Amino acid sequence: MQAAPTGAQSAVDAHLVAADTVTTPADDAPTRERVASSILEHGPSTAAALAGRLFLTPAAVRRHLDHLVAEGSLEVREPRVTGARGRGRPAKVFVLTESGRDAFVQAYDDLAASALRYLKESGGPDAVTDFARRRTAELEDRYRDLVVSAAPEDRAVVLAGALTGDGYAASVQTAPIGDQLCQHHCPVAHVAAEFPQLCEAETEVFARLLGRHVQRLATIAHGDGVCTTNLPHASATATTSRTTRETNVASTPIARTSS
Numbered sequence: 001m002q003a004a005p006t007g008a009q010s011a012v013d014a015h016l017v018a019a020d021t022v023t024t025p026a027d028d029a030p031t032r033e034r035v036a037s038s039i040l041e042h043g044p045s046t047a048a049a050l051a052g053r054l055f056l057t058p059a060a061v062r063r064h065l066d067h068l069v070a071e072g073s074l075e076v077r078e079p080r081v082t083g084a085r086g087r088g089r090p091a092k093v094f095v096l097t098e099s100g101r102d103a104f105v106q107a108y109d110d111l112a113a114s115a116l117r118y119l120k121e122s123g124g125p126d127a128v129t130d131f132a133r134r135r136t137a138e139l140e141d142r143y144r145d146l147v148v149s150a151a152p153e154d155r156a157v158v159l160a161g162a163l164t165g166d167g168y169a170a171s172v173q174t175a176p177i178g179d180q181l182c183q184h185h186c187p188v189a190h191v192a193a194e195f196p197q198l199c200e201a202e203t204e205v206f207a208r209l210l211g212r213h214v215q216r217l218a219t220i221a222h223g224d225g226v227c228t229t230n231l232p233h234a235s236a237t238a239t240t241s242r243t244t245r246e247t248n249v250a251s252t253p254i255a256r257t258s259s
Contacts, residue, residue: 028063028064028067031054031056031060031064032064032067032068034054035050035054035061035064035065035068036068036073036074036096036100036103038050038053038054039074039094039095039096040096040101040169040184040185041169041184041185042171042184043171043182043184043225043226044077044079044093044094044095044225044226045093045094046079046091046092046093046094047061047062047065047091047094048091050065050094065094068094068100069094072097072099072100073096073097073099073100073103074094074095074096074097074100075094075095075097076092076093076094076095077092077093077094077095077225078090078092078093079091079092079093093225095225096225101185101189101220109188109190109191112188112191113190113191113194113195116128116131116191116194116195117194119131120195125197128195128197129197129200129201131197132195132197132198132200132201133201133204135198135201136198136201136202136204136205137205139166139202139205140205140208140209142162143159143162143209144209146158146162147159147162147209147210148209152211155209155210155211156172156179156181156210156231157172159181159206159209159210160172160181160182163183166187167185167187168183168184168185168186168187168227169183169184169185170182170183170184171184175230177230177232177233178230178231178232178233179230179231179233180217180228180229180230180231181206181214181228181229181231182226182227182228182229183220183226183227183228183229184226184227185220186219186220186221186227189220189221190221192219192220192221193221193222196219196221196222198221199216199219199221199227200216203216203229206229210231212231212232213232214229214230214231214232215229215230215232216228216229216230217229217230
């Protein structure tokens, strides 16, 4: 005989059934916003992951995803594979499009872009770089005590928390090549698409705050679903450094002595 459901399980089942009942487009709008917000916060997501996070049935979340894709707020992509690919075809992920991100607050896009264009025309590209570094230096000053006071192994998580407080919806994920600092939202993505110096200056700040080499792998400004900064494991960094030294030694010409 099948065991009777527990009270907690019955409550969850009732919630799921209620969420999957037929509703009007107006009724669906708040749930669609929750789906889009979840993708904004957590990055590219499968339908199953969204259903689990939002307590929706697979059928309900599919209905909302189909609507968001049809209106151009989401697009479907193949998942990014960082390790060995397992057997079977991985589930596709849903990613916010540029118009989907426009539904959320974007900071001073038009005004900032116009100001930076003027700065570039009057002072050249170096002036934009100087501005970008000055802007991120303000973040560095505010974050420094918080991050540096944490244990080295906790600094990336502390930095992610500070970034989240400033609207970047950041998290840290572990991958075979190192920890990855993921920013699921960028308040200046549209401006950074035209002026990548903003991203470059931010990466420099991360390296200084964490006291380690970092590498930017992807940016929302360039069309990726998440701004991803790789924080290589110590062993990987040491291997890279050793390989570089060996290459330099091998390429150094040996002076010949005359007999």
